[in-house]
Structures are given as C-alpha cells and as structure tokens.
Amino acid sequence: MLDLNELEQLVVFARLGTLSMAAQELHISQPTITRTMQHLEETFGVPLFIRGKNRIALNDTGRKAAAQAEQLLETADNILRTVREYDQSRRTISVTSCAPAPLWYVLPALSAAYPQMTIASSLKGIPSIIEDLNAGRCQLAILPDGVQANRFRSAPLLEEHLYVCVPASHALAQHSSLTFSDINGFNFLLRSEIGFWDDMCRVQMPASRFFVQTDEYEFWELAKASSLPYFTTDLADRYLVSLSSRIKIPVTNPEANVTYYIAYRPEHQAYADSIQQISQRDFSL
Amino acid sequence: MLDLNELEQLVVFARLGTLSMAAQELHISQPTITRTMQHLEETFGVPLFIRGKNRIALNDTGRKAAAQAEQLLETADNILRTVREYDQSRRTISVTSCAPAPLWYVLPALSAAYPQMTIASSLKGIPSIIEDLNAGRCQLAILPDGVQANRFRSAPLLEEHLYVCVPASHALAQHSSLTFSDINGFNFLLRSEIGFWDDMCRVQMPASRFFVQTDEYEFWELAKASSLPYFTTDLADRYLVSLSSRIKIPVTNPEANVTYYIAYRPEHQAYADSIQQISQRDFSL
DNA sequence: TATTATTACGTTAGGCGTAAAGATT
DNA sequence: AATCTTTACGCCTAACGTAATAATA
Numbered sequence: 001m002l003d004l005n006e007l008e009q010l011v012v013f014a015r016l017g018t019l020s021m022a023a024q025e026l027h028i029s030q031p032t033i034t035r036t037m038q039h040l041e042e043t044f045g046v047p048l049f050i051r052g053k054n055r056i057a058l059n060d061t062g063r064k065a066a067a068q069a070e071q072l073l074e075t076a077d078n079i080l081r082t083v084r085e086y087d088q089s090r091r092t093i094s095v096t097s098c099a100p101a102p103l104w105y106v107l108p109a110l111s112a113a114y115p116q117m118t119i120a121s122s123l124k125g126i127p128s129i130i131e132d133l134n135a136g137r138c139q140l141a142i143l144p145d146g147v148q149a150n151r152f153r154s155a156p157l158l159e160e161h162l163y164v165c166v167p168a169s170h171a172l173a174q175h176s177s178l179t180f181s182d183i184n185g186f187n188f189l190l191r192s193e194i195g196f197w198d199d200m201c202r203v204q205m206p207a208s209r210f211f212v213q214t215d216e217y218e219f220w221e222l223a224k225a226s227s228l229p230y231f232t233t234d235l236a237d238r239y240l241v242s243l244s245s246r247i248k249i250p251v252t253n254p255e256a257n258v259t260y261y262i263a264y265r266p267e268h269q270a271y272a273d274s275i276q277q278i279s280q281r282d283f284s285l
Numbered sequence: 286m287l288d289l290n291e292l293e294q295l296v297v298f299a300r301l302g303t304l305s306m307a308a309q310e311l312h313i314s315q316p317t318i319t320r321t322m323q324h325l326e327e328t329f330g331v332p333l334f335i336r337g338k339n340r341i342a343l344n345d346t347g348r349k350a351a352a353q354a355e356q357l358l359e360t361a362d363n364i365l366r367t368v369r370e371y372d373q374s375r376r377t378i379s380v381t382s383c384a385p386a387p388l389w390y391v392l393p394a395l396s397a398a399y400p401q402m403t404i405a406s407s408l409k410g411i412p413s414i415i416e417d418l419n420a421g422r423c424q425l426a427i428l429p430d431g432v433q434a435n436r437f438r439s440a441p442l443l444e445e446h447l448y449v450c451v452p453a454s455h456a457l458a459q460h461s462s463l464t465f466s467d468i469n470g471f472n473f474l475l476r477s478e479i480g481f482w483d484d485m486c487r488v489q490m491p492a493s494r495f496f497v498q499t500d501e502y503e504f505w506e507l508a509k510a511s512s513l514p515y516f517t518t519d520l521a522d523r524y525l526v527s528l529s530s531r532i533k534i535p536v537t538n539p540e541a542n543v544t545y546y547i548a549y550r551p552e553h554q555a556y557a558d559s560i561q562q563i564s565q566r567d568f569s570l
Numbered sequence: 571t572a573t574t575a576t577t578a579c580g581t582t583a584g585g586c587g588t589a590a591a592g593a594t595t
Numbered sequence: 596a597a598t599c600t601t602t603a604c605g606c607c608t609a610a611c612g613t614a615a616t617a618a619t620a
Contacts, residue, residue, distance in 0.1 A: 001293070002361045004286050020599060029587050034601060044365065046372035054594045054599050061372045068364045075360065076287045079353045080329065087331035087346045305574060314612050321575060337572045339618045 002043060006075055007069035009036045010048075014058055014066035040065075056247065075111055092118040094127045097142035099195035101160050101235040102260045106275055113274035123195045139268045140275075144196065145259040155272060159234070162197075162256035165246040166229045177252050180204035189213065189222055189230035197231070200207040200255060287328060289361055292354035294321045295333075299343055299351035325350075332564050349415060377403040378556055381414045382427035384480035386520040387545045391427065391560055398559035406479045424553045425560075430544040439548040440557060443520070447482075447541035451514045452529040462537050465489035474498065474507055474515035482516070486542060 008273040011020040013033065017106045035057070048062030058066060093110055097103050103121050110119050124132065126147055132138040133152060142157065146235050164183060166172045172183065190198070192214045211228070213219035223230055225244055232242060242248075251257075264272050266277060298307040298318065308318045322341070326333050333347030343351060378395055382388050388406050395404050409417065411432055417423040418437060427442065428557070449468060451457045457468065470492040477499045486495060496513070498504035508515055508528055517527060527533075536542075549557050 001289050002365065008286070031588085031602080032586060032599070035585080038601095044368050044372075046369055051600085052594085053592075053601095054396065056600065060375060061368060064371050065364070065368045068368065072357070072361060072364060076357060079350070079357060080287060083329050083346060083353065084331055086349050087329075090345060139515045250604070303574070304576095315575070316577080316613085317611060320610080323576095336575085337619085339576085339620095341575065 002072075004073060006036050006040050007042075008073055009033050010040055010066050011070045011073060013037070014063065014070075017057070018037045019056060085235055088118075091116070092120055092141065094122050094132075094138035095119070095140045095142065096119045096132045096138040097121065097195065098124070098126055098129060099142070099160070099197060099258075099260070100193060101233060101239075102142045102157055102262075104235065104239045105158060106140070106262070109278040110271065111276045112278055114271075125199070126196065133263060133265070136265075139264060141263040142269055143261050143263055147260060147261075152263045152265055153269065153272070154261045155276065157260045157262045157275070159257065159259050160235045161258075162251040163232050163234070163237075163248040164229050165223075165232050165243065165248055165253060167227045167245065168247055170227055170229065170247075171249050172229060172249065175249055177250050179251065180253050180256070183229070183251075184208055186229055187211065189219065189226070189228045191216075191219055201231070202232060204253070204255065226267075287357075291321050291325050291328075293358055294318050295325055295347075295351050296355045296358060299320070299348065299355075302342070303339060312570050349547045358552065372485045373403075376401070376480060377405055378425065378510040379417075379423040380404070380425045380427065381417050381423040382410050382480065383409070383411055383414060383429055384445070384482060384543075384545070385429070385478060386518060386524070387442055387547075389520070390443060391425070391525045391547070394560045394563035395556065396515075396558065397563055399556075400556060408478060410484075411481065418548060418550070421550075424503075425556055427437065428546050428548055431548060432546075437548045437550055438554065438557070439546045440558070440561065442545045442547045444544050445518045445520045446543075447536040448517050448519070448522075448533040449514050449536060450517050450528065450533055452512045452530065453532055455512055455514065457514060457534065458532050460534055462535050464536065465541070469493055469538075470515070471514055472496065474511070474513045476504055486516075489538070489540065497515075 009022060009026060009028075012025055013019060016022050016025065019033045019037070020030050023188060026033070034200045036047040044061075046061055047059060048065055050059050051056050082280075087272075093114060095106055095110070100123060103123075107119055107121055110117070126143060129138075129141045129143060130147075141152075142152060143154070145156075164172060164178055172178065173185070174191075175182065182240065184205040186205075187209045188201070188205075188211070190201065190212045192198075192212050201208070212220070213222060219230075220241070220243070222228065223246075232240075232248065232249045236242075262272050262275065293312075294307060294311060297310055298304060301307050304318045304322070305315050308315045311318070322334060326515070329346075329350060331346055332344060333350055335344050341493065344442065378399060380388065380391055380395070382391075385408060388408075392404055392406055395402070407423075411428060414423075414426045414428060415432075418426045426437075426439075428439070430441075449457060449463055457463065457471070460467065469490040471490075472494045473486070473490075473496070475486065475495040476496045477483075477497050496507070498507060504515075505526070505528070507513065509530075517525075523528075534550050547557050547560065
C-alpha cells in the first residue's frame with residue numbers, strides 16, 4: 001500500500017531534482033530519502049528512476065508517479081481540512097442578520113442555551129442571507145417582515161422602531177412625528193454596520209447626505225459637538241447609550257417600523273426555540 | 286499526515302460496524318484497530334466516534350471522514366495501477382494491422398530488434414486502427430494503400446497479391462487470370478481472422494457465400510475433401526502450407542493487389558526503421 | 571456466558587541518523 | 596576538494612499481539 005509520507009518525499013525530489021536538496025527541505029537525512037525511493041520502487045513494482053553512480057533522476061514513469069502523487073497528497077490534505085471544517089460547523093451556530101439590533105438579543109440567548117457551541121454572526125444584505133440559508137452556511141437568519149422565505153420555517157422575533165434625534169433647538173424638534181419625506185434633504189450622522197437601515201436611508205432620503213462614522217466614540221463626539229440629526233431606535237436606546245440632550249421623534253413610515261423574523265431549516269428548530277424561550281424572560285412581542 | 290493503512294481500517298470499520306469484525310476481516314488484533322482509531326482521531330484533531338463502555342460507533346464527522354477515506358483509497362489504488370500500466374506500455378510495442386500477413390514479417394523483426402520488449406499485435410478494421418494510433422494505444426499500424434493517415438508518418442512495407450485456388454477440374458481452372466466479377470457467385474472456403482480481406486470479399490462478391498473456418502486443420506480438410514475454391518496470397522504461400530493439387534490463378538483487380546504501409550508517430554520512427562532494416566534481409570519491395 | 575472495547579505489557583521489526591565508502595565534477 | 600548517492604551499522608521508537616480488565620446483552 002502507498003505511504004503518503006513516502007509520496008511526499010517523491011514529490012519534493014521531483015521538484016528539486018536531487019536527493020540531498022530534498023532531504024534538506026524535508027529535514028531528514030540523505031540515507032533516509034534514498035531508502036524511501038528504493039521502497040517506493042518496490043511498492044510500485046516498476047522502475048521509477050534512472051540511476052548513475054553519483055546521480056539519480058526520475059524516468060518517465062517516475063515523473064508520472066510523482067505528478068499523480070502530488071494530486072493525491074493534495075486531496076488527502078483536502079480531506080483533513082474538510083473533515084475539520086465539518087466538525088467545526090457541527091459545533092458552531094451561525095447567525096446571519098439584516099440588522100445589528102436583533103443580534104443583541106439572539107447572541108446572548110444562544111450562548112446561554114448552548115454554552116459549548118461557538119456562536120458566529122454576520123451582517124449581510126437580504127439576498128446574501130437567503131443564499132447563506134440555502135447553502136447551509138448559516139443555521140439561523142434574521143430577516144425583516146415582508147421577505148418571503150417560503151422554503152424555511154420562520155417566526156416573528158421582535159420589533160424595532162426608528163427615531164430621529166435632534167437638539168431641542170433644531171427645526172425638526174417641533175414635530176411630534178416625522179416621515180421620510182419630512183427629513184429628506186437634511187444631512188444626517190450615520191453609523192456604519194447598521195445592515196439594511198443603511199440602504200433604507202439612501203432609498204427613502206435621496207436628497208440627504210450621510211456622514212458615516214465607523215468609530216463609536218467619534219460618532220458620539222460629532223453628535224455632541226454638532227446639531228446634525230442622527231437616527232436611533234427603541235432597541236438601540238435600550239442597549240446603547242443615548243444623548244439626553246436630544247429629542248427623539250418617531251418616524252411613522254411602515255418601513256421605519258420593522259418586525260424581525262427568524263428563519264431556519266426544520267432541523268434547527270431547537271436553536272430558534274431556545275431563543276424564543278430565553279427572550280421571553282426579557283421582553284415580549 | 287494521513288496514513289492510508291489507518292484509513293483502510295476506518296473504512297472497513299465503517300462498513301462492518303464493530304471493531305472486532307473489522308479486525309477479523311483485516312487479520313489484525315482488536316487492540317490494534319482500537320489504537321488505530323484513537324490515532325486517527327488524533328490525526329484529524331476532531332472527534333470521529335461516539336463511545337460507550339463496550340460500544341463504539343462513528344459520529345457524523347466520522348462517517349464523512351470514512352466516506353472520503355474510501356475515495357482516497359480508491360484513487361491511491363488507481364495511481365498504483367496506472368503507473369504500473371504506464372510502465373508496461375513503455376516496454377511494449379503494440380502493432381495493429383488490417384491483415385495478418387504483414388505481421389508475419391513485422392513481429393519477428395521487432396522481437397529481433399527489441400528482444401527485451403513485449404510485442405503485442407491485434408487485427409482490426411481500418412477505422413479502429415486509426416483510432417488506436419491517435420489514442421496512443423498502438424505504436425505501429427499497418428494499413429493498406431489508399432488510406433490517408435496524414436497526421437502520421439508512413440512508409441511502404443510490402444505487397445500482397447490475391448490468388449484463387451481451384452482443383453484442376455474446376456470450371457475456373459481454365460482462366461489464366463480472374464477478376465472479382467468472374468468469381469462473384471461462386472461459393473468460397475474462407476479463413477477467419479484475415480482482417481480487411483473478409484470485408485473485401487463480401488463487398489466485391491455480393492452474390493457469393495463464404496464458408497468461414499476458424500480452425501486451420503478443418504480448413505485444409507475441407508479444402509482437400511471438396512472442390513470449393515478458396516483464396517491464397519503470395520505471402521500466405523510463403524509462410525503457410527499450400528495444396529499442391531490446386532491451381533493458383535491471380536486476381537487482377539487493383540483491390541486484390543495491396544501495398545501495405547506502416548504508419549507511426551514521429552517518436553516511434555526507430556521501431557519502423559528497425560523493421561525496414563531487418564525486412565530488407567529477407568525481401569525487397 | 572459470550573461479545574465487545576480498552577488498557578497493560580513485553581517483544582520485535584522497521585525506520586532513522588551517523589559514519590563511511592564509492593564515484594563524479 | 597566538494598558534492599552526491601548508496602551501504603553499513605547501531606539505536607530506538609513505535610507498532611503489534613497476547614493477556615487481562617471492564618462492561619454489556
């Protein structure tokens with residue numbers, strides 16, 4: 001039977017051309033690699049080398065064998081990798097969400113219910129999320145209402161409502177509620193990594209410009225130092241700091257008041273259930 | 286690094302379900318296979334088994350690993366086989382011919398020139414011969430004139446001329462030469478394994494019936510015991526027995542007087558040359 | 571009680587490196 | 596002289612089988 005270690009020596013020798021260089025690269029002695037080549041020839045049962053007194057080279061058969069050995073080693077490596085990855089995926093719950101806020105609830109719930117599992121999360125656009133769910137790249141997906149994911153089970157998870165935050169002196173501060181057409185044209189401070197909210201702002205407020213802040217600290221400094229309006233939501237207020245000096249005005253468009261659904265394949269019902277159970281301790285829809 | 290021996294034990298265990306049955310099939314002791322499974326788990330670095338006190342089974346990951354291992358073992362076996370076959374092909378000269386007579390010259394010439402090589406020959410139809418040459422399944426091909434094999438080199442090899450053999454009392458015996466139309470309608474004794482001659486007879490003499498004899502002895506007994514005409518050629522007469530009681534009448538159609546060409550790829554020029562050289566001792570075109 | 575997996579243990583075969591030899595440039 | 600392959604030799608790991616243990620059906 002073939003031995004992958006021996007084949008690796010063959011491949012390295014085929015690449016480098018001399019046994020001594022191969023031995024050096026493989027950190028083994030020259031006699032070892034000599035013996036290995038002899039043993040390989042025995043295993044194949046056919047001549048693989050052209051031998052001089054002081055020189056050894058592959059013949060046609062040997063070159064063919066080395067080329068095939070290289071492929072075999074590669075597929076063997078792939079097997080190691082894929083088996084390890086499969087194992088890792090078995091002990092990982094991947095959640096893909098269209099917005100950050102649901103993750104603040106879902107991730108703690110999952111790690112409480114499955115302390116031994118790795119919880120992985122990512123923010124993506126809605127089409128990518130559907131793809132991930134289809135391909136099994138995630139077990140749980142968080143989508144806004146109105147997205148049909150018929151091939152999967154889904155359950156309502158929680159709601160999020162959008163607010164505009166302005167200083168009391170701001171022109172908008174007089175309204176008790178707002179629509180996107182009211183605020184279209186005003187420039188806004190905006191966080192990065194806010195999922196589908198980003199797209200929504202740009203679609204609903206084409207006349208506005210958005211100053212996107214990657215850094216949380218810098219966002220707040222700008223918010224304090226300027227009178228620029230920014231967005232918040234009920235969920236963000238609950239989990240993040242907010243500026244007491246600002247007034248919150250609800251945005252009434254249906255698009256700004258989202259119900260999130262959790263979607264999953266039947267085999268992952270248990271994950272979804274544990275989220276519902278733990279979440280119910282904290283809040284209810 | 287993976288070890289194919291260990292993987293084979295894994296595959297057998299996956300098939301049989303218990304270590305002891307696997308050990309029995311593999312002719313090794315139970316402790317050995319236990320250790321191997323432990324070592325495999327180390328190598329993969331992930332759990333492959335579900336262990337009870339006196340029960341062990343593959344988990345999902347283990348099943349995946351076993352399935353992939355099975356494939357790997359198969360490709361490893363294929364490598365062994367193909368390398369051995371390649372070596373064998375390197376020490377074999379395969380000749381494919383459209384008729385038997387040229388082989389009587391070519392095969393002895395080749396084995397004289399290359400005593401250490403295996404000489405393999407086969408009779409085939411002309412399209413198959415071209416295919417074999419294209420696919421490298423033969424190094425030398427013997428084709429009749431008029432076949433264009435432009436992609437290959439070729440050289441005239443020898444000629445063969447067809448004769449009809451009849452008893453002196455036979456109606457055809459009065460002719461000093463014949464054409465296919467003269468003999469069309471007469472029934473003939475015919476040998477099997479005569480290559481393209483078989484097709485030619487049936488095409489040129491559609492009104493005739495042919496009594497094909499597989500056995501050489503039976504052919505001659507029938508020839509002696511009957512007055513049925515049969516074919517011979519100058520080459521056959523030179524190498525095979527002939528009946529002195531019969532008269533030989535040449536067939537004058539061009540199709541019945543063939544020049545054979547030897548076709549080959551440039552890298553096998555040497556084979557063709559050695560045939561020409563050795564053949565020239567015996568005869569010349 | 572028979573079957574199964576695992577651990578313990580002693581033996582041995584085989585694989586490795588060092589050293590040396592033979593050969594080439 | 597330097598480089599390269601191969602052989603010789605001694606060590607030592609690691610792999611195997613036997614025997615024993617533990618647990619189960």
